[in-house]
Amino acid sequence: MTNSINELEKDATAIFVIGTNTTDNHPVIGYKIRKNVRFNGAKLIVADPRRIELSNIADVDLRFRPGTDVALVNAMMNVIITEGLEDKDFIANRTENYEELVKVVEKYPPQLVAQICGVDAEDIRKAARIYATAERGSICYAMGLTQHSTGTDNVKTMCNLALLTGNLGKPGTGVNPLRGQNNVQGACDMGALPVVYPAYQAVTNAEVREKFEKFWGVPLSPNNGLTIPDVVDKAHHGEIKGLMVFGENPMVSDPDLHHVGEAMDNLELLIVQDIFLTETAMKAHVVFPGVTFAEKNGTFSNTERRVQRVRQAITPKGDAHQDWQILCDLSNRLGYPMNYSSPEDIFAEIRKVTPSYAGISYQRIEKTGIHWPCPNEEHPGTPVLHGEKFNRGLGLFHAIEFKEAYELPDAEYPLILSTGRSLFHYHTGTMTRRSSALNEFMPSNEVQVNPETAARLDIVDNEMVKLITRRGYIEVKTHVTEMVPDGVVFTFFHFSEAAANVLTQAKCLDPVAKIPEYKVSAARIEKI
Amino acid sequence: MAEEMRVLLEYADKINPESADEYVKVGGYVGLEKARQMEINDLIQEVKSSGLRGRGGAGFNAGMKWSFVPKNAEIKYVVCNLDEGEPGTYKDRIICEKNAQALLEGMAICGRAIGSNQGYIYCRGEYPFTVKLLKNAIQSAKELGALGDFNIEVRMGAGAYVCGEETALIESIEGHRGEPRFKPPFPGVAGLWGVPTVVNNVETFACLPSILTKGSAWFAGIGAAKYPGTKIVTLTGDAVNTTFFEVPTDYILRDVIYKLGGGVKGGKKLKAVQVGGTSGSFIPEQNLDTQIDFDSMGAIGAALGSGAVLVLDETRDIVDIVTRISKFFEHESCGKCNPCREGTFRCREIMEKINAGKASQKDIDNLLLLTRVMQKAALCGLGQAAPFPIQSTIKHFAHEYARKIV
Amino acid sequence: MIKLTVNGREIQVPKGTMVLDACQQAGADVPTLCYDPDLKLAGSCRMCVVEAKGRPNLMAACVSPAENGMVIETESPDVVESRKIILELLLARHKLECHTCEKDGSCKLQDYCYRYGVTDSRYAGQGAHFGMEDPNPFFKRDYDKCIICTRCVRVCDEITGAQAINVKERGHHAKIATVFDGKLDDSSCVFCGQCVMVCPVGALTSKVSAGKGKSYQTQNVLTTCTYCGTGCTFELNVKDDHVVGVTSVRESEFSPVNKGALCVKGRFGWDFIESKERLTTPLIRENGELRPASWDEALDYAANKIKAIKEKDGPDSLALFSSARATNEENYLAQKLFRAAIGTNNVDHCARL
Numbered sequence A: 001m002t003n004s005i006n007e008l009e010k011d012a013t014a015i016f017v018i019g020t021n022t023t024d025n026h027p028v029i030g031y032k033i034r035k036n037v038r039f040n041g042a043k044l045i046v047a048d049p050r051r052i053e054l055s056n057i058a059d060v061d062l063r064f065r066p067g068t069d070v071a072l073v074n075a076m077m078n079v080i081i082t083e084g085l086e087d088k089d090f091i092a093n094r095t096e097n098y099e100e101l102v103k104v105v106e107k108y109p110p111q112l113v114a115q116i117c118g119v120d121a122e123d124i125r126k127a128a129r130i131y132a133t134a135e136r137g138s139i140c141y142a143m144g145l146t147q148h149s150t151g152t153d154n155v156k157t158m159c160n161l162a163l164l165t166g167n168l169g170k171p172g173t174g175v176n177p178l179r180g181q182n183n184v185q186g187a188c189d190m191g192a193l194p195v196v197y198p199a200y201q202a203v204t205n206a207e208v209r210e211k212f213e214k215f216w217g218v219p220l221s222p223n224n225g226l227t228i229p230d231v232v233d234k235a236h237h238g239e240i241k242g243l244m245v246f247g248e249n250p251m252v253s254d255p256d257l258h259h260v261g262e263a264m265d266n267l268e269l270l271i272v273q274d275i276f277l278t279e280t281a282m283k284a285h286v287v288f289p290g291v292t293f294a295e296k297n298g299t300f301s302n303t304e305r306r307v308q309r310v311r312q313a314i315t316p317k318g319d320a321h322q323d324w325q326i327l328c329d330l331s332n333r334l335g336y337p338m339n340y341s342s343p344e345d346i347f348a349e350i351r352k353v354t355p356s357y358a359g360i361s362y363q364r365i366e367k368t369g370i371h372w373p374c375p376n377e378e379h380p381g382t383p384v385l386h387g388e389k390f391n392r393g394l395g396l397f398h399a400i401e402f403k404e405a406y407e408l409p410d411a412e413y414p415l416i417l418s419t420g421r422s423l424f425h426y427h428t429g430t431m432t433r434r435s436s437a438l439n440e441f442m443p444s445n446e447v448q449v450n451p452e453t454a455a456r457l458d459i460v461d462n463e464m465v466k467l468i469t470r471r472g473y474i475e476v477k478t479h480v481t482e483m484v485p486d487g488v489v490f491t492f493f494h495f496s497e498a499a500a501n502v503l504t505q506a507k508c509l510d511p512v513a514k515i516p517e518y519k520v521s522a523a524r525i526e527k528i
Numbered sequence B: 001m002a003e004e005m006r007v008l009l010e011y012a013d014k015i016n017p018e019s020a021d022e023y024v025k026v027g028g029y030v031g032l033e034k035a036r037q038m039e040i041n042d043l044i045q046e047v048k049s050s051g052l053r054g055r056g057g058a059g060f061n062a063g064m065k066w067s068f069v070p071k072n073a074e075i076k077y078v079v080c081n082l083d084e085g086e087p088g089t090y091k092d093r094i095i096c097e098k099n100a101q102a103l104l105e106g107m108a109i110c111g112r113a114i115g116s117n118q119g120y121i122y123c124r125g126e127y128p129f130t131v132k133l134l135k136n137a138i139q140s141a142k143e144l145g146a147l148g149d150f151n152i153e154v155r156m157g158a159g160a161y162v163c164g165e166e167t168a169l170i171e172s173i174e175g176h177r178g179e180p181r182f183k184p185p186f187p188g189v190a191g192l193w194g195v196p197t198v199v200n201n202v203e204t205f206a207c208l209p210s211i212l213t214k215g216s217a218w219f220a221g222i223g224a225a226k227y228p229g230t231k232i233v234t235l236t237g238d239a240v241n242t243t244f245f246e247v248p249t250d251y252i253l254r255d256v257i258y259k260l261g262g263g264v265k266g267g268k269k270l271k272a273v274q275v276g277g278t279s280g281s282f283i284p285e286q287n288l289d290t291q292i293d294f295d296s297m298g299a300i301g302a303a304l305g306s307g308a309v310l311v312l313d314e315t316r317d318i319v320d321i322v323t324r325i326s327k328f329f330e331h332e333s334c335g336k337c338n339p340c341r342e343g344t345f346r347c348r349e350i351m352e353k354i355n356a357g358k359a360s361q362k363d364i365d366n367l368l369l370l371t372r373v374m375q376k377a378a379l380c381g382l383g384q385a386a387p388f389p390i391q392s393t394i395k396h397f398a399h400e401y402a403r404k405i406v
Numbered sequence C: 001m002i003k004l005t006v007n008g009r010e011i012q013v014p015k016g017t018m019v020l021d022a023c024q025q026a027g028a029d030v031p032t033l034c035y036d037p038d039l040k041l042a043g044s045c046r047m048c049v050v051e052a053k054g055r056p057n058l059m060a061a062c063v064s065p066a067e068n069g070m071v072i073e074t075e076s077p078d079v080v081e082s083r084k085i086i087l088e089l090l091l092a093r094h095k096l097e098c099h100t101c102e103k104d105g106s107c108k109l110q111d112y113c114y115r116y117g118v119t120d121s122r123y124a125g126q127g128a129h130f131g132m133e134d135p136n137p138f139f140k141r142d143y144d145k146c147i148i149c150t151r152c153v154r155v156c157d158e159i160t161g162a163q164a165i166n167v168k169e170r171g172h173h174a175k176i177a178t179v180f181d182g183k184l185d186d187s188s189c190v191f192c193g194q195c196v197m198v199c200p201v202g203a204l205t206s207k208v209s210a211g212k213g214k215s216y217q218t219q220n221v222l223t224t225c226t227y228c229g230t231g232c233t234f235e236l237n238v239k240d241d242h243v244v245g246v247t248s249v250r251e252s253e254f255s256p257v258n259k260g261a262l263c264v265k266g267r268f269g270w271d272f273i274e275s276k277e278r279l280t281t282p283l284i285r286e287n288g289e290l291r292p293a294s295w296d297e298a299l300d301y302a303a304n305k306i307k308a309i310k311e312k313d314g315p316d317s318l319a320l321f322s323s324a325r326a327t328n329e330e331n332y333l334a335q336k337l338f339r340a341a342i343g344t345n346n347v348d349h350c351a352r353l
C-alpha cells in the first residue's frame, strides 16, 4: 500500500474499491471502510462483478463484466478529462507522458464502455466525479484486479487514475493493494522473488550483485530466476530437477492442478518444509516439520509495510524444528555456513542489506510496528509513500488499451468462472480446515450461481453439480445467490477435495507479473 | 364553575378548532404577528419574564429553555410533546380538540424565537382522531398563510409511556427504539437528528399566543407567582364531576375536588389524592389545602406533573392500587438502565407479595431501599419517579401496609 | 481548564472531560459496566454513579461532563448503597456459576460483587430467562448471564458494522437478539467475536477455548496474526505450553492496525496449532511411502540430493518456493540459501495467488 490502513477509517473522503471483497478477505480493513462511510460520510465506489457486502453502502456500485477493468477505469478517466476534473497542477508538476494517456483514454467514452462492461454509463460518470472531486480519494484493490492475464495493465490503470487526480502522497489517498497473506509483503521485501535481492535490488544489476557477493562471501548468479509457473512448466519438461517448497501448497494453490501434479511427480527431489502433511508434502521425497507462528519469533510485514513482531508462545510440537534452524542446518550441510543465534540475529543482518529496513530493530518495534522505508534508527517510518516525489522522480502515465480476457465463454463453456476466498477459510486451507470451528462452520466448497443461471440449468440451491472447464471438473454443491450476476459463477480455492484450481488455466498468464487468470475461466455446469 | 379561569379554553366549543379563519376572528395569530415584529432576544426575554414554565411535568422556564439553543446552528427543530401517556391525563387532547390553532401558533412563535422553520407534533398513538384534527388544522392555517414559512408535521407515537420523555420521543421520531438518552447534551443543544431542538408540552405552547398578545406582565400576574398562568387539570376517580377545568395556578387542591369537582361521589370520605398521573405521590387529606403550582406541590413531597387529579374514597385499597401502579411501571420501563429495568420488576414482585399478605417488614425495608436507589440512580424520569407512589403511600398510609404484612 | 474536587482532591481537567476521566485522574477507581472507551456512550448501567454536591440525584460519571467547581464523591454512602443494590438487582436474575464460568477471574460482575461485598441478592425472585443455545461453533451466547450493558450491540454496529444484534423487547424482558431473535447464522453476523471481546461478563464466551483454561491460568503473548495481510495483532493465551485461546489487546500502542478488532479466522481459527495432525518428525520417502526419520538423516538426504543435482545439472535446475506465511527472517534465509549456498535465482513465492 502506498498509504496506511487507518487512513481508510479516518482520512479518506472517497474510497474506490475494485476487485476486493474487503469485508470477507481483509475483514478488519473492511470494518474501517464501512465505519468511514457510515459515520464520517466518506463516499464509496464499489467496482466488482459480484454484489459484495460493501455494495450495500456504496454510493455507486459498478457490477461490471469480469476482465473489463481497464475499459471501465479508462472510461472514468475519460469522464474526468472531459469534465475538466483532473488535477492540473499535479499533472504538470509531478507526472509525465500525460498526452499519451489522453490519446488512449479518448477512445473510451462512457457510453461505449457501458456496453463493454455491462454497466450504466451514468454510473461510470458518477463514480468518476466522486473520486475526482474528493478531497482525499483512496483506491483499494486486491486479487480481483490482479489475477488476470492483464493484471499488470489493470494495476497501471489504477495508478493512472490516481496520478490524474493527484490522489497520491497525502493521507487518505493512494493506490492500495490489499495483500492476501500475512507476510506476502515481507517475502517480497526479503527477495523471495526471482529477479531481486532484498529491498527489490535487481539480481541483474552488477553493482548490486557485487554488494551481495561481498556481503554473502560467494559469487552469485547474474541471471534472473524462474517464477513459480515457469518452474512448474520446466519441471514438467524435466529441466527443473529439484524443488524445495517451504510453507506453500502449490498442489492446491496453483493453476491447473493436473498440470502441477504431473510436474511434481516428475521431480527428482521434492523437499517440503511445512507444519502439516499438505497435498504437496504428500508428494515429497523428504519432509521437514517446521513450526507455526505460535512457536516462532520473528517479524511479519503487513500490507501497509508495517514491520511487526511475531512472538513465540509455546515450544515446538514434537520434534519439529524452528524453520530458520532447518534452513541453517541445510545450508551448513551444503557447505555454506549459516550460524545465527536467533531470529533477531538474522534480522540484524537483514537490516544491513535492506536499506528500507535499516532503521528498524526488534527493540524499536517491541510495542508498535514501524512502516518501511525506515532508513535509520531516528527515522519514524513512512506510512505514506510518494509525498514529495516518486521513486523514479516523475509519475509516469501508461497509455493502456483494453484487452479481453484470455478465455472467454463460448457455446461449449458458456459461463465465466471466478475463484477467490471465503471469510471462513484461508488460502489452501492447511490451517483453517484444521481449525475446528472454522471447518465445522464451512466444511465444504460451494459454487455461487445466480438464480437466473440456475433456472436455465435447472439446478437448485444446495444441489451437487459438476463444475467443468477445459482443464477438468470438480463436484461441488451450489449456492444460488444474487451475489453473482447471471452468467458468472464463483467458487473458493480452499478445498483440496473440490479444488478450484483443477479448473483454472496456466497457459496464459500476465506477461509481466506471471499472475494466473483466476478471475476469468470459461466454464460449464452439469447436473450429476 | 364560577371559579374557573379560561384562557386556553376561552373559545372552547365556540369556534371550530380546525379553522384558522375562525381562530383569527377571535384574535388568533396576533401573537405570532407580534413575535415576528420583535427582535429575537426581546421575544425570548418576553417569554422568560412571563414566567411560563413547562406544563409537561418538569416545570422548566420555557423562555430559558429556548435561550440555550445555539443561535448559529443552521437547522433546528420545534417539537411538541403530545404523547400524553399518563393514565388519567387528557388535557393535551382537550387543548387540541378545543383550540388546536393556539398550539400551532405557539409552535410558530417558538420557531421564530429559536430560528427554526420545522415543527413536529409527536402525537400519542391512541389519539388517531386528534392526529386527523391537527392535520386539518395545519392545512387550514397553511391555506390562510398564517404560519408563514413554518412547517408542522404530525408524527404518530409508538404507544409507549416512556416515549413521552423528551429524548425517548426524539429517538422514536428518528425511528429508533423509544429509549431515553442521557443528558447532557440536552435536546436544546443536540436533539432531533443531532441538531438543536426545543421540546415543549402542548399546554406550554398553547399559552404563548396570549402571552404575546396580552403581554408577559399580564401572564405573570395570574396565579402563583413562581408558576404563573392557568393550569388545566383533569379530575378522575371518585369525584362527582370527573372532567377538566382550567384554573389559575394558585388554586388549591381542595377546591378542585370540592368546589369544581363536586366532592367525593356518594358522599363518601376522601382517603387520598394522587396528583400528576401514575408517578405522582399520594396526598393525604391533611395536605389538600396546597396550591396546585409546581413548587407548592413539591413542598409537600408531591409533584404537579401533568395536572391529573385522581380522587380515592375511603373504601379504596391503597396497597392494591399501588400494586397495580407498580405493574404499570414494570410494563412501561424501557429496560435501558439497570435500576429501573430490574427495579420496577422487583418493586412489582414485592408489592404483589405485600398485597397477597405474604410479605414481612423486611420486604418493605428492601422495597424502600430499592426505591431510594431507583430514584437517585435511574437514567430517566420514569425510573426516578416510579418510586413516588410507593414511597408516599408507605409514608402516609403505613397502616394500610401494616395490615397486610405478616 | 476546569477545576473540580474529587474525594477532597482538587484537580484541573480540560473542558469537555467527562467526570469519569476526571475521577480517574484524581486516582479514584470508578466501577463501570456499560462504558467502553472505543464505543458510543450508553450511560445505562448506572454502576459509575457518583455524588455531586448540590444535586438531588447521583450522576453517571461516564456520561456527565465535568463542570467548574463540581465537588464529587465517588464512594459516599449513597453511592455505595446504589452500586450494591444495582449489583444485587443484576445477581437477582443471574445464572451465578462462577466455578465453571469461562469468565471467572476476568468478570466485572464478579469483581464488583467482591469489591462491594455483595454475596447474594435480597431481590432474588422470579424473572425472565433467556438461556439459548446458538449452534454456531465459535462462541456461546448465554444470556442468563447477560447484564444488558449493550456493549456487544454497539461494537457490532460501530466497529464491525455488521448490525447483527440489537436490544429486543422492553423492560425486564429486554434482551440481546438478532432481528428475528434467532440464530446468529441467520443474521448478518460475521462471527468476528468483537462482541465476545467487549462483553464484561460470561454471557459471550469462546467455544473454541471452552474448558481449556481461565484467564488467571494463562500467560498472554502478544503476536501478529498468521492469516491475511492486514497485520492484526492479538495475544495468544498459553496454558501449560498449549495455546488455549486468542484475546484482543485494545491499546493502539500494541494493536496499531486493529485496536483489538479481529475477524473470525484470527479470533477463532487458532487451534490448528494444537492439531493432532501436526508434523512432528521429519519424513523420508522409501519404497513410495513417507516414513519417519531423524533430523540428521533427513537433512543429509536432502543435502546430498541437492548437491548431486547441482553437480549433474547445474544450480539452475533447482528451485525454491518460499513462503508468504513465513517470517521475514525465514524468507531472507531461504532466498539466501538458494542464492548463496546453491547459486540460483530460482526463488519465488505465491505472491500472486
Ligand SMILES: Cc1cc2nc3c(=O)[nH]c(=O)nc-3n(C[C@H](O)[C@H](O)[C@H](O)COP(=O)(O)O)c2cc1C
Pocket (backbone or CB within 6 Å): B053, B054, B055, B056, B057, B058, B059, B060, B081, B082, B083, B084, B085, B086, B161, B162, B163, B164, B165, B166, B167, B199, B200, B201, B202, B204, B205, B380, B381, B382
Ligand atoms: C416517563 C416520562 C414521560 C413523560 N411523558 C410526557 C408526556 O406525555 N407529555 C409531555 O408533555 N411531557 C412528558 N414528559 C416530560 C418531557 O420529558 C419533557 O420534560 C416535556 O415534554 C418538556 O416540555 P415542557 O417544558 O413544555 O413541559 C415525560 C417525562 C418522563 C420522564
Ligand code: SF4
Pocket (backbone or CB within 6 Å): B162, B179, B180, B332, B333, B334, B335, B336, B337, B338, B340, B341, B378, B379, B380, B381, B382, B383, B384
Ligand atoms: S429509567 Fe426506566 S424508562 Fe428510563 S431509561 Fe431507565 S429503564 Fe428506561
Ligand code: SF4
Pocket (backbone or CB within 6 Å): C094, C095, C096, C097, C098, C099, C101, C102, C103, C104, C105, C107, C108, C109, C110, C145, C201, C202, C203
Ligand atoms: S458471568 Fe461472572 S458472575 Fe456470572 S457466573 Fe460468570 S464469572 Fe460468575
Ligand code: SF4
Pocket (backbone or CB within 6 Å): C152, C155, C156, C157, C160, C162, C163, C164, C165, C184, C188, C189, C190, C191, C192, C193, C194, C195, C196
Ligand atoms: S460476532 Fe461480530 S458480527 Fe457477530 S454479533 Fe458479534 S460483533 Fe456482531
Ligand code: SF4
Pocket (backbone or CB within 6 Å): C145, C146, C147, C148, C149, C150, C151, C152, C153, C176, C195, C198, C199, C200, C201, C203, C204
Ligand atoms: S451479551 Fe455481554 S456485552 Fe452483550 S449486553 Fe449482555 S453482558 Fe453486555
Ligand code: FES
Pocket (backbone or CB within 6 Å): C031, C032, C033, C034, C035, C042, C043, C044, C045, C046, C047, C048, C049, C060, C061, C062, C063
Ligand atoms: S458505566 Fe456509566 S452508566 Fe454504565
